[in-house]
Amino acid sequence: MKLFLPQAQLEEWALEDKADVKDGVLVVAGEEGVYPVTPAVHIVQLVTGEDANDLVARVKTEAQLQSLGAEQMADSVLLGDTAYEVVPGYVAEVPLSPSDAGSADGKPGSEADLLAAFLLNKMG
Numbered sequence: 001m002k003l004f005l006p007q008a009q010l011e012e013w014a015l016e017d018k019a020d021v022k023d024g025v026l027v028v029a030g031e032e033g034v035y036p037v038t039p040a041v042h043i044v045q046l047v048t049g050e051d052a053n054d055l056v057a058r059v060k061t062e063a064q065l066q067s068l069g070a071e072q073m074a075d076s077v078l079l080g081d082t083a084y085e086v087v088p089g090y091v092a093e094v095p096l097s098p099s100d101a102g103s104a105d106g107k108p109g110s111e112a113d114l115l116a117a118f119l120l121n122k123m124g
Contacts, residue, residue, distance in 0.1 A: 001093070001094050001095070002091050002092070002093055002094075003091070003092050003094055004040060004042050004059045004089055004090070004091055004092075005026070005037070005089050005090050005091075005092050006042070006087050006088070006089040007087075007088045007089045007090070008087075008089075009089070010026075010089065010090065017029055021037055021090060024036060024037060024038075025037060026090070026092050035092045035093055035094055036092070036093045037090035037091065037092045037093075038061050038062075038063075038090060038091045039061065039062045039088075039089075039090055040059050040060060040061045040062065040088075040089060040090055040091040041059070041060060041065070041072060041077060041086035041087065041088050041089070042058075042059050042086060042087040042089065043055045043056055043057065043058050043059070043060065043077065043084045043085075043086050044056070044057075044084070044085045044086060044087055045084065045085045046082070046083075046084055046085075047076070047083040047084060047085055048081070048082065048083045049079075049080070049081045049082030049083060050082060051082065051084075052082070053068060053079065055077075055079075055084060056084070059091060060077075061091060065077060072086065072088075074088075075087070075088065
């Protein structure tokens with residue numbers, strides 16, 4: 001499963017010695033495993049222009065932005081005459097444990113539920 005982790009959250013974890021991004025992986029204190037990460041942005045809102053590419057509320061990696069011809073500048077992405085407000089961060093690849101795979105009714109949990117469960121278990 002892929003999860004978006006905001007840069008600000010990662011910086012907070014690093015200051016608390018809970019986790020850090022090193023050499024393209026998220027290293028969680030006290031964990032043997034590491035989680036591959038890719039630089040990305042969460043596109044929060046349209047600032048100017050038209051959202052012709054339907055990017056608002058989506059997460060895009062740097063490679064995906066480049067393929068669209070977009071440029072990231074701090075907390076903004078420019079695509080032609082269109083500007084977006086973004087939250088910089090990383091996409092982490094996190095394996096699903098059997099307990100995270102679904103809820104009591106057998107349906108998969110929402111991504112927010114899965115992220116919350118992961119963070120509570122790993123960052124407690």
